[in-house]
Amino acid sequence: MTTVVIAGAGPTGLTLACGLARQGVAVRVIDRAAEFPTGSRGKTLNPRSLEVLADLGLGAALAAGGRTHLPFHKYFDGEFVNETEPFAGAVPTATTPYPASLWLPQTRVERLLRERLAGYGVRVETATELADLRQDGAGVEVHLADGGRITAEYLVACDGGRSTVRGLLGIPFVGDGDPEPVMVCGDVEVEGLDPGAWHQWFGPKGAFMLCPFPGTRRWQLQSSPETGADGRPLAPSLEGFQRLAALHTGRADLRLSNATWLSTWRVNVRMAERYREGRVLLAGDCAHVHPTAGGLGMNTGIQDAWNLAWKLGYVLRGLAGPALLDSYQEERLPIAAWTLDVTSAGMAAVMDGAATPGVGVEAGGVGDHTGLALGYRWSGLAVDRLSGPVRAGDRAPDSPCAGPEGAPARLFERFAGDHFTLLGFGPGARAALTGLPGHIRPVPLDDSDGTGGAARRAYGITGDALVLVRPDNHIALTARPDDRAAVFGYLAGLGA
Known part of the structure; x- marks a missing residue:
């Protein structure tokens, strides 16, 4: 008998599934994708997320696959300006075992979480798309696109910014966004560049960045998009990435190859009006989307799941009443509002500084991006x-x-x-x-x-x-x- 269905197998859904399965809750994780993603997407875990995932037993495995100190090489109009390192000198203390963020691709985080989940006997069900749902006071019936049905006590939507579940529930996703892409992204291999640093080119022509991933040949590319004759942004391509590299770096010796992930990114600043509708709850990007400044997307979703996992597990185990689930929105919705504010301010700071030599992505570090100072003093549980x-x-x-x-x-x-x-x-x-x-x-x-x-x-x-x-x-x-x-x-x- 399934107790909880989780729609979406990204970091949020997988963290939640591990937290529930560890308590003995019967959980199923479904995802519409036929295969697991291979693109890097998010690339840092902040100190609070590292504490969460270490509690799940993943601390050593994550540390082995990432790095905590990454210099930033900053260039302006093609010329080298300086090197900075946001976590230089950060060392563990008596109260804080993880003082610095860990750099590693989101795909690595998801793979480790899937392996941990498999240890509890749960495997992600790919190519399994939620098409509709029905709920009453006793449970939720999930209707699948292939005609199948799953009955459970609760459904948690972790299905991203374009959430099917949130749409079916009619929960407003309040905010605004840019209809045109402001950045192109991709995973590429690079020849001619030191892999020991994140290289960031800013200037009048826009931004172009290449971030290496340790232990692999892959780099994550982020850049202002190319535009066509009509002034509209062009779709990303390897050839376009190569042209962008030449434009922003002024170097003819950089060679990009093997583009395994091509994507565009648009500014969206939105938040769900509520996180719960009866026996359905929202988490991660399904509940909030925001600018990339500070790298809080994957981290905020993981921390949503961490807050919800024990509460939902305690309700299902008879250790708490259903009203405990109301505290999930009470505690996490203000955190989402804060996240939207600081990432918007951070993105504005990066954009404003793009015309100033020596300003890089750390200009977006507005507020506490470690997650260590975030708490719930306002909560009825405090x-x-x-x-x-x-x-x-x-x-x-x-x-x-x-x-x-x-x-x-x-x-x-x-x-x-x-x-x-x-x-x-x-x-x-x-x-x-x-x-x-x-x-x-x-x-x-x-x-x-x-x-x-x-x-x-x-x-x-x-x-x-x-x-x-x-x-x-x-x-x-x-x-x-x-x-x-x-x-x-x-x-x-x-x-x-």
């Missing part, structure tokens, strides 16, 4: 009974701590999984850590654990206290060390 620098709704910091047997460990290792974690700071919290339900993991934190009070510093705790951490590693509750009732009251409030 309850503070203590004051301090770290509050309910915030991302829970990492820290050295003692493991179950007293060996050195880290909080992120204790958080990993689909349970709540109750941190007990000091001896006064010990009694509150006993007799907890099975989905609550107790973690005592004492000054004598050999870490020198690292967790206290990370959380800004000066006395004894309780901190309840959600399965998505955001703080749910802060309370006095003897306020065990607050913990149980919080769990009861989830409506199970």
Whole structure:
């Protein structure tokens, strides 16, 4: 019996599927494409997404396939100007194990997620197109283009900016966009260029960029489009890419070949008016699309899925009531609105700086693009009974701590999984850590654990206290060390 159908097998749908399958939820992932995409598309995972995917067990595999430090070689009107590196000097800290973004193609991320999902016995069903849906109070019936039907308790639409599901539901996709392409993109091989840097040419003729992918011969090309005699943008082609290279770089020795992905990109700034319609929920590009500045597209979708996965799983496992799903929109829709604002401002900054020597894509870094500072302090799931620098709704910091047997460990290792974690700071919290339900993991934190009070510093705790951490590693509750009732009251409030 299928419990959840996920329409769309990009990073959002795959992250959600892994998060549900890990909880034992029966899930099916369908995708209209006959084959998995081969184009690079998104090319960075920000630090918060790396934390999410590490919790799913993919940290080492991702690190092996990407790179965290990539110099930017910037040129103006064909002449070299300078080299910068946005994450120069970034190193892991006690609270932040991933201080820099990881550069790797989206196809690599999707492949690793599919492999993880297959480990749970779930495989993506390609060439399986959702054509219609029906829902009532008991479930959703998905109608497939080939005449087949799937019955499930919930449907989650992760089917992109042109979402069929969102259209069938009639949910407005509010915003605007440019009807003409503002950029052509592609994956190519390049001869005559140092693969140790992202090369960015700006100037009066527009922009032209070539970004290498480690361990492969591929580069991602992004460029202002060619225009025809009528002034309209031309469709991308290898020949056109070669002409653009000569135009923007002024070099005759650069040779482009083997264009395996050709695409155009248009500015769209849109957001779904709501994220839930009965038993159907929206996530990723289906719920929001925005400019590429800051590389937040794939990351925002992954983090949508991370927020939704534990909530939907808890509802289906009987650990929470259906009303918990309303908190998904409450928490993630404001994040989408923020994302649209900062990426629009970032794109404007890049475009405004295109005529200034030395300005490159990092001009688009308006706001926090690491994802580490984004939280949900406004949420109804955030309850503070203590004051301090770290509050309910915030991302829970990492820290050295003692493991179950007293060996050195880290909080992120204790958080990993689909349970709540109750941190007990000091001896006064010990009694509150006993007799907890099975989905609550107790973690005592004492000054004598050999870490020198690292967790206290990370959380800004000066006395004894309780901190309840959600399965998505955001703080749910802060309370006095003897306020065990607050913990149980919080769990009861989830409506199970």
